[in-house]
Amino acid sequence: RCGFVAIVGRPNVGKSTLMNHLIGQKISITSKKAQTTRHRVNGIYTEPNAQFVFVDTPGFQTYHKGALNEALNNSVKDSLANVDCVLFVLEAMRLSAADREVIALLPKKTPVILVLNKLDKAKDRLLLSAFIEEARAEFPFTDVEVVSAKHGQRLGELLDKVRPHL
Ligand code: GDP
Numbered sequence: 544r545c546g547f548v549a550i551v552g553r554p555n556v557g558k559s560t561l562m563n564h565l566i567g568q569k570i571s572i573t574s575k576k577a578q579t580t581r582h583r584v585n586g587i588y589t590e591p592n593a594q595f596v597f598v599d600t601p602g603f604q605t606y607h608k609g610a611l612n613e614a615l616n617n618s619v620k621d622s623l624a625n626v627d628c629v630l631f632v633l634e635a636m637r638l639s640a641a642d643r644e645v646i647a648l649l650p651k652k653t654p655v656i657l658v659l660n661k662l663d664k665a666k667d668r669l670l671l672s673a674f675i676e677e678a679r680a681e682f683p684f685t686d687v688e689v690v691s692a693k694h695g696q697r698l699g700e701l702l703d704k705v706r707p708h709l
């Protein structure tokens with residue numbers, strides 16, 4: 544099994560931290576899937592029977608700088624639609640206009656997993672489950688996982704939810 548996994552979200556939610564902790568080892572890509580030329584591969588996590596290829600989305604950073612136009616928008620949507628799974632990262636207990644702008648670009652036919660990061664900052668379980676409900680109302684997410692990228696918490700559980708989509 545080998546699949547492409549895009550990590551998206553507004554700046555500062557912890558995408559880079561998550562990426563770094565998910566990638567246990569960096570080795571060259573063995574897949575000949577078409578996406579290889581389409582996406583910028585950031586790192587690969589290899590298990591005996593599975594390879595998770597984490598990718599950046601072309602144009603996404605520019606999008607955040609405000610240089611948004613229809614072509615760019617379509618290019619981001621095209622990229623997101625051509626991975627096997629999308630990780631949409633939110634910072635626990637924060638759902639802003641910037642997050643909603645990214646949600647608007649999420650693909651409809653590709654599994655999108657909601658990743659609530661910075662679990663360490665959200666101690667109140669009731670508030671956290673209310674927040675999860677609020678976030679789930681924004682988009683038909685395939686699945687949800689709560690993690691702390693910085694502290695490496697629940698990343699195995701997250702990979703368990705991605706693996707079936709590879
Ligand atoms: P990006 O812009 O989405 O790539 O976010 P970064 O990975 O650069 O992280 C932004 C900030 O959030 C940094 O200061 C990280 O140390 C911090 N951060 C990331 N993950 C966590 C986490 O799980 N808990 C806490 N408390 N901070 C985090």
Ligand code: MG
Binds near residue numbers: 558559560
């Ligand atoms: Mg980053």
